[in-house]
Amino acid sequence: MAEPLPIAVLVSGTGTNLQALLDTVHGHEAQVVAVASSVAGAPALQRADARDVPTAVFARGDYADRDARDAALGDWLQQRGARLIVLAGYMELLGGAFLARFPSPVINVHPSLLPAFPGIGAIAQALQYGVHVFGVTVHFVDDGVDTGPVIAQRAVELPGARDERDVLAALRPLEHALLADAVRSFARGELEIDPADPRRPGPRDRL
Numbered sequence: 001m002a003e004p005l006p007i008a009v010l011v012s013g014t015g016t017n018l019q020a021l022l023d024t025v026h027g028h029e030a031q032v033v034a035v036a037s038s039v040a041g042a043p044a045l046q047r048a049d050a051r052d053v054p055t056a057v058f059a060r061g062d063y064a065d066r067d068a069r070d071a072a073l074g075d076w077l078q079q080r081g082a083r084l085i086v087l088a089g090y091m092e093l094l095g096g097a098f099l100a101r102f103p104s105p106v107i108n109v110h111p112s113l114l115p116a117f118p119g120i121g122a123i124a125q126a127l128q129y130g131v132h133v134f135g136v137t138v139h140f141v142d143d144g145v146d147t148g149p150v151i152a153q154r155a156v157e158l159p160g161a162r163d164e165r166d167v168l169a170a171l172r173p174l175e176h177a178l179l180a181d182a183v184r185s186f187a188r189g190e191l192e193i194d195p196a197d198p199r200r201p202g203p204r205d206r207l
């Protein structure tokens with residue numbers, strides 16, 4: 001098998017998506033070489049510690065502005081040698097300078113069928129709207145809010161849903177599977193952006 005792809009995971013909270021990566025692709029197709037949190041004491045950091053993955057905290061309040069935070073974060077991720085950056089419940093926006101700096105792409109998991117319900121509170125937005133079909137999206141990150149090219153989506157019908165916790169419970173396993181699949185595909189070189197058709201990343205013919 002090819003060398004595992006070094007990846008970094010950015011978190012802010014519970015870290016169930018990080019855990020899914022640690023339980024599936026870590027040590028196989030990918031190696032989680034860094035976990036960075038925007039929140040000190042986030043439970044996700046303990047999940048990384050338990051697998052001896054190096055962690056660091058880059059809290060917005062510790063820096064003069066977002067650009068300074070992004071620069072420090074970027075330096076650390078570069079030192080760790082990450083070649084794919086995975087946002088897994090990372091509750092901060094990354095500036096255009098951060099995205100431009102890395103040749104390695106950034107991907108994100110979002111708990112809605114984008115472009116519906118971008119931004120924070122996606123499940124609450126969907127419940128408020130009264131949708132019957134919920135879902136999750138894994139996408140490349142650009143400098144908009146949840147606007148980058150879609151990598152994969154999965155839907156679930158929950159016509160009777162009224163409670164955010166019930167929807168979250170139904171979406172969690174979908175997120176975990178989809179994110180691990182996306183990392184696997186990327187590690188295998190099956191997820192490239194074609195400049196001629198940038199909204200549809202996928203395997204490209206190689207000469």
Ligand code: GRF
Pocket residue numbers: 012013014015016017018044088089090109110111175
């Ligand atoms: C997930 O629902 C993800 O879609 C969103 O933030 C949540 C993170 O959950 N971006 P966890 O910290 O991975 O458990």
